[in-house]
Structure formats: C-alpha cells, structure tokens
Amino acid sequence: MVDPVQRINALQERAAVTKPPALPRWEDWQRSVPNEVVRSALFTVGNRRDRREFLVETELAAIGETQVTYQGVELRQDDEDVWLQALHLAREQPLDAPIEFVPHAFLRAIGWPTTGHYYALLRDAFGRMQRTTVTFRNQRLHKGLSISLIRRFEWSDRDAGGSDDRCKVWIEPEMRLLFGNTQYTRIEWEQRRHLRPLAKWLHGYFASHRTPLPVRVVTLRDACGSDTRELRNFRPKLKAALTELVEACFLSDWQIDETDLVHVCRAPAPGVDACGQTRLI
Template sequence: MSSSKKNRATSNQIADRINKIAARSKQRKKASPSKNSTTGEEEQNLILPSWPEWERAIPNEIVRSALFNIGNRRERREYHEDVPIVVLGDGEIIYRGQELRQDDQDVWLYVLQLARHQPLGEWVEFSAYSFCKSLGWSTSGQSYKRLMTCLSRMQATALKIRNKRLNKGISLSLIRMFDYEDDQGNRLDRWRVWVEPKMRQLFGNVHYTRLEWKQRRQLKPLAKWLQGYFASHKQPKPVSVASLHQGCGSEQKQLRFFRPKLKSALDEMKAIGFLEVWCLDDKDRIHVVRAKK
C-alpha cells in the first residue's frame, strides 16, 4: 500500500473514531439534564400534593403546634428569638420571628393554595383584591395593608423543624420573599410571593392536614386551631385540657379560665358540622367524634 493510501486510511479511521466519541457524548448529554433543568422526578418533588379547591392544606407538624396561636390579632405581638414552640406529638420546632396568629395562618394557607399547581420556587401571582376577598376580608385599602403586614411578618421568620419522619433538621422561612409595589412605591396590580422549595419536605406524601375552608371561615381563633388539630388525626384520641391549652398557645394562665372557652369552641365546631359529638371526662380529657363527610 502506498504511503498516501495509508495516510488516507489512517485519517478515515481517526475521523470515524472522533464521530463515535461525539455520538456517545451527545447521548450522555441527552441522558443527563443540565444544571439549570430538572428531571420529571425532581420537578414532581417540588410540587405540593393536590387537594380540592374547597379545602386548604397544612403540614401536620405545624397544625399540631402553637406556631400560629389563638391570640387576638389586634393585641401586641412578642418577638421570639430561637424559642421552642409547643408541639403536640412527635417533633420539635424552634422559632425566630414575631408572634404568629390565626389570621397569619389564614393568609399562609391561601398562599399554599395558590402555589400548589406549580413548582415551588417560582413566583406565585395574585391580585390583593382577590386574595382579601377569598379570606372573607373587606377589599379596602386597610385590608391590603393588613395583608402586606401578614406577609411581611411571615417573611421575617426562621423555623427549625426536626422529627423522626424527616430524619433530619430543616430550617426555612414560611415565605422567602414577596413583591407588592414597584420602584416608585406604587402598589402593583399583581402581587408576587415566593415559597420555599423545602416546604415540599414538610408535606411529604401524606403528612399534611386538609381543612374545609368554608367551615374554617365561620370559626373563631380557638375553634380554628382545634379544627386543625382534630382534623390532623384520622381518629382523634382523648386529649387533656392541659395539652390543648399549651398546644393552642392560649394566653390564659389558668385552666379554670381556659376550660369554658374550650367548651364554647367545641360547641362552635359541632354547630358547623365538623364535630358530631364531644365530651369532657372525669380525668379532664376531651373526647371528640368527627362528623362524617
């Protein structure tokens, strides 16, 4: 074979080899997504579980705790700096931020409601008018200010949550950030809220509670908290008045003053059809039977 033919053969072999390497590299790129993209499984892990429009959902660890307490929303709120929050059941919550109450929880529930159809970490958009209307608030400027205050309060939070299910500690804020006005200070037509992607871990697949929103809107703060606590158990077990007193974050210092309010709240839940029956036994424990849907 002449040297020219030999060189051509060698060149063809090298070219074939280069093409094969390029083809394999192309296949690897298709198989592994870029850093800026997510696989279907990863994307699914960033989307909250689905629930009906007429319900709201909240992680069990939070709804069984005193994080959102039953204090009067108009009264002064304490600032907590890495304070343990009472949790009824397994888990630990360490909280930093201004005291949160049931009106904050209503706002947070609706933020999660809007966020549930898209991956967490993307902006959730809404009009302040529709948001306030959905909460049963007036659609006045005062309500918009109240909404902004609730969002600001939850943005400035830090929760450290640890339990057996998670098998680790998670630190996050209830709301990472939100936009409500432009650079000139004009209120935006569409507000935007950004929810932590880590929130998905708290929900898990079944570790969250679904609340009937129409019922919740009819309840006072203590009854709202009780609705969440009892709804978080498939078959609620007897629970002491003292535990409920701590779990709801009541400001009442003595049980003898808390007990009548508790009974009134349980009657509220029975009147709206959440409870079928309730009773207080001689060991100062509350027994409830939820109404069938």
C-alpha cells in the first residue's frame, strides 16, 4: 500500500514541474513560516547588540523529528522578522520571480525606524541570510533539503531608502517544499511585532501547535538558542516571556509544574484572541 504522505509529496513535485512553484496564500494580518523553522534554533533569541557567532555545519537544537544543520552567521529574531516579511511579499507571485519593494515601506511593515541606519541593518539582514546553508531532514520530506534562506538581493547604493528606491529579493523556489500542505504556521503579525526576542520565539513555537503539549524548560532553552547556560537563570526570563504572551493576548494562561514542564493555554477560538476580543480578518 502506498504511503499517503509519499503520494502527496510525489504529486506536489510533479505539479512543480508543470507550473512555477508558489507559496500558499494567507491573509494580510498573518505571516507564515515552515514548522521546521519555528521549532528549532535557526533564528535565536540573542541580543542583536551582541557579537554573532559564525557556525560551520552545526546541528541546531530542534523540537520534534527534524534535524537542522546550519552554516553561516548566527541568525536572530530580527532576521526572522525580515525573512517573514519577504515571504509575505513573495506569496503574491511565483517563487522564480523576485519581489520588489521600497525599503521605507518594508521597514515600516516590520516595525523598524525608517532611517539610514536601519536601511543598512535591513541590507545586512538580507546579506546574512543569503550567505547561509540550511539543511532540513525529516520523515515528511523523505530526503535532505539544503537551501539558502535568500537566493539573491539587489539594493540602491544610497545610504537611505528614498521614496523611489526599489530593492529586489529572490527566494529559493525550493522553499515551497518546506511549506507542504499543512506543515507551516500562520502567525499573527501584530502580536509578534511588539514582542521581545524570547517571547517572539515562543510565540512562533506555540503557534505551530493547535494544542501545545507540555515541554520541558531545558528543551525550550536549547531550541530557542539561548546562551543562558544555567536553568535557574533562564527560568525567570522564560516566565517573563510567557507573561508577555498573556499580556499580548496570545496565551490565556501558563504554568511550570514541579517536574519543570511548561504548560500553556492558547487563545480559545479562531477569530477571537485570548482576551476575548474579536479579531479583524
């Protein structure tokens, strides 16, 4: 008997031969990301003021069956903000075509100031992601998939993005394979934009589960890429981030039990946030 998952993957690959690969569609208030990304330390919770480490063929911590190997400069949550917005723009067209945007509008979309300094930071983020090699291996893919997060990008030589400056970014067409049919997470963008790094990572991870299962503190510490070695020092940071998610109306409750398992309760129903407010869709 043919494995249904293998059959679906074969049909997807066959379809990709006949038409240009494209991302799934999602709403303007959402951003979408493969589950393998938000359940791993690909984008860490490091402070962007700290020096970034260069990793060579390093296996990253991940929750679940996926093995993630990475080479490149350490990526952080600010890089993920940039990548999520690029994917959001790319969903409107085939992946073999570049996305074009005005840096000023892009910066506003990710919640960064629209100054020359942040224009340079945006360009740096694209550069870091272009110079990456990420390999994903899991049962769903039935193979190893090695890609760069950004294939190529072009930008103006001017220090700041003017109203008529346009940048181009190419996303790897193979990125479509990571999204599959249901193997990606839709994130509420406005919630994420106002969170601090650890809360952002937890937001993505818990959003990737309809009903999150209990998970150990040490597992979260490793998978988010925290450099806090002692759990007694990480727990207060984790508690503060979980409280931040309650205040953002993503979680309704959380607790860490006596066995160091983290339990969370998400928003009760689609279209209504954890504070009971109707969400505009």
